Amino acid sequence: MTRPLTRRQFLKISAATFGAAAAASELRPIAQAVAADAPAAKGVTATPTFCEMCFWRCGGIAYVRDGRLWKFEGNPLDPQSRGRLCPRGTGAVGSYYDPDRLRKPLIRKGERGKEQWQTASWDEALGFIAERMNKIKEQYGPESVAMFNHGIGVRFIQHVLKSWGAINFAGPSFAQCRGPRDVGFALTFGTGLGSPEPTDIANTDCLVLIGSHLGENMHNSQVQEFAQAVERRIPIIVVDPRFSVAASKAKYWLPIRPGTDLALILAWCNVLVNEGRYDKAFVDKYGKGFDKFVQEIRQYTPQWAEAETDIKAETIRATALEMANARPAVIVHPGRRVNWYGDDSQRSRAVALLNALLGNWGRKGGLFSQAGIKVAGYPLSPYPQSGKPPADNPNRERYPFADEAVTTGIRDATLTGKPYPIKGWFVYSSNIVQALPNQAETLKAIDALDLLVVIDTVPSEIAGYADVVLPEVTFLERYDELLAGWGRRGWIALRQPVMPAPHDQKPGWWIAKQLAAKLGIPESMPFDDIEQYLRARIEKSGYDWDKLKREGIIMGPKQPTTVEEGLELSFETPSGKVEFYSEQLKARGFDPVPKYKRHSTAPDGYFRLITGRAPVHTFSRTQSNPLLGDAMRENEIWVNGATAKKLGLANGQYVRLKNQDGVVSNRVRVKATQRIRPDTVYMVYGFGHTNPMRKSAYLKGASAAQLTTRYETDPLMGGTSIHSNFVTFVKEA
Numbered sequence: 001m002t003r004p005l006t007r008r009q010f011l012k013i014s015a016a017t018f019g020a021a022a023a024a025s026e027l028r029p030i031a032q033a034v035a036a037d038a039p040a041a042k043g044v045t046a047t048p049t050f051c052e053m054c055f056w057r058c059g060g061i062a063y064v065r066d067g068r069l070w071k072f073e074g075n076p077l078d079p080q081s082r083g084r085l086c087p088r089g090t091g092a093v094g095s096y097y098d099p100d101r102l103r104k105p106l107i108r109k110g111e112r113g114k115e116q117w118q119t120a121s122w123d124e125a126l127g128f129i130a131e132r133m134n135k136i137k138e139q140y141g142p143e144s145v146a147m148f149n150h151g152i153g154v155r156f157i158q159h160v161l162k163s164w165g166a167i168n169f170a171g172p173s174f175a176q177c178r179g180p181r182d183v184g185f186a187l188t189f190g191t192g193l194g195s196p197e198p199t200d201i202a203n204t205d206c207l208v209l210i211g212s213h214l215g216e217n218m219h220n221s222q223v224q225e226f227a228q229a230v231e232r233r234i235p236i237i238v239v240d241p242r243f244s245v246a247a248s249k250a251k252y253w254l255p256i257r258p259g260t261d262l263a264l265i266l267a268w269c270n271v272l273v274n275e276g277r278y279d280k281a282f283v284d285k286y287g288k289g290f291d292k293f294v295q296e297i298r299q300y301t302p303q304w305a306e307a308e309t310d311i312k313a314e315t316i317r318a319t320a321l322e323m324a325n326a327r328p329a330v331i332v333h334p335g336r337r338v339n340w341y342g343d344d345s346q347r348s349r350a351v352a353l354l355n356a357l358l359g360n361w362g363r364k365g366g367l368f369s370q371a372g373i374k375v376a377g378y379p380l381s382p383y384p385q386s387g388k389p390p391a392d393n394p395n396r397e398r399y400p401f402a403d404e405a406v407t408t409g410i411r412d413a414t415l416t417g418k419p420y421p422i423k424g425w426f427v428y429s430s431n432i433v434q435a436l437p438n439q440a441e442t443l444k445a446i447d448a449l450d451l452l453v454v455i456d457t458v459p460s461e462i463a464g465y466a467d468v469v470l471p472e473v474t475f476l477e478r479y480d481e482l483l484a485g486w487g488r489r490g491w492i493a494l495r496q497p498v499m500p501a502p503h504d505q506k507p508g509w510w511i512a513k514q515l516a517a518k519l520g521i522p523e524s525m526p527f528d529d530i531e532q533y534l535r536a537r538i539e540k541s542g543y544d545w546d547k548l549k550r551e552g553i554i555m556g557p558k559q560p561t562t563v564e565e566g567l568e569l570s571f572e573t574p575s576g577k578v579e580f581y582s583e584q585l586k587a588r589g590f591d592p593v594p595k596y597k598r599h600s601t602a603p604d605g606y607f608r609l610i611t612g613r614a615p616v617h618t619f620s621r622t623q624s625n626p627l628l629g630d631a632m633r634e635n636e637i638w639v640n641g642a643t644a645k646k647l648g649l650a651n652g653q654y655v656r657l658k659n660q661d662g663v664v665s666n667r668v669r670v671k672a673t674q675r676i677r678p679d680t681v682y683m684v685y686g687f688g689h690t691n692p693m694r695k696s697a698y699l700k701g702a703s704a705a706q707l708t709t710r711y712e713t714d715p716l717m718g719g720t721s722i723h724s725n726f727v728t729f730v731k732e733a
């Protein structure tokens, strides 16, 4: 009999990665958790594929032993994993055996949200969807069907919807995550940063993390380089109201008052300029508007910033000089999920300007220039032209610097019917009830829909409100679109099936092809199966398909990515320079140099709620995964030890949280600790599931999203803040 991967083995593998979390109970025999009908072939097979447990897309090798999925390890050829996976990647085995997986298509039979379903065949479910789509098209036009999505698996379904005439597609990865950062950097350097961020941590001599908790957020290759940086004993500066894992490795921990990060960044700029410690040669050669920038930042002295940030002026100066001593091999990390307070693209622009003062753009040990790889396309028909603008941000009038669609803009259009009605939503692998702020607004928008289709592997909260739920196979059971990655070298990665689907789940490309046929546009998917499509693209690009299948990775040619390697710097801003003073911001009525403005403060008896990630979970996707769920079943609310004592809260005690608008959370355990400021509380987001179909995660911990009723919207690009809410404690009787 095949033995399942044990928890001990799992943690042993995970421990190879810096910051792996260990936790409580014994692992259940997961291979028995589903009635998988996989043929029990004898022996071990190894198949390279790439991980979808998060967006980092590390290459791995999946091993099947005697017909059972055995383990998933890093692919040594892959630049993202470098032969090692993070705990979630290793735990991907558990996603295959997740007992809560969706198994068959479901069609709602009762009131929306009441979770009454009938199972359906794929033919029935897709026929139902096509009929509703065509009704919406007849009455409102195809633009009135929108999509929310996350991940590479959506490509073919998105392609079919575009071929049918849909134009509104948005992912929370922009407005609820990295969007403000990319806009802030694009306004300064002419280009956003993309994913993975081009941080040369391997060669840096000083690393600054502002709210970024590497080691708890497991961006694999970055965390590996961070671990090496710790070993090299370089100065690390961590700015965080919480003593994070990263802070515990740092030379300086700056426990900043939440909401005042911009004051600190501007004060750092002030020190570098006032003391002549910036990179004058870089600024003279590439900068534009530097004198006006200097005039603006003169007011932001360290003494002024001390009162705002609660960080001593001498510490602000000392840390600025640490950065200056290391330049250009210094990184002020741009962060990733940076939508905190609603002025985030301006704060990110200030981070970009600080990096510019340090002259690290395109430098070894700084922010390198990403290399890509070209992959030939497949001949497909062009999409129909629409006479309507995108619904979220018509003609960029609402958010002039948003270069991707804004999720809440589509939600607003659904609520208001303006600029035109949105009557259908497809939601692919994105739990937008948890991802978007203010759940009440999302649920109200859903009420206005004639069709809600959810495509996922597990039943998320949004699935509970769907008209049709389509069960997709996990990434370990499917081909997807090719990954053409950007990094120190470009690379192509192949996702390919390792195991058969255990039930009636299907891959995205198959769903797309069947839906295209039902919609009367089969020509939009002009290939028999996806292998034919992928092989054609690879061979047309001059690469070897069989080798890619065998090795999982094709590396692109070496190109210069730093000045040290011969890179010539150029900037795609309107001036062709690094814009210290932005005329395009000024022209649209925004501050041409970031200005500090205070954010609202907590009412008496309330604490600012900030949120973050755990090393064993991704968003709200992994809590029912048997391996990862056993490693962390529920979240905790971190509260300062002295505050807890004053409030009579004991460590481990269950409480509920009530926010400033009276919304009360599910119960959550108190973690009383000196590792957080007294005015702040912290929790990992993604917990507190309310869909009863998610049995093992149902009502485990509290949902940060539920408490995010209040949010600020970034006027430049539509990002929505997540750290604008305050909570107090409600004791359990």
Ligand code: SF4
Pocket (backbone or CB within 6 Å): 051, 052, 053, 054, 055, 056, 057, 058, 084, 085, 086, 087, 088, 089, 090, 218, 219, 220, 221
């Ligand atoms: S960082 Fe971890 S979860 Fe994300 S892709 Fe890599 S191994 Fe998978």
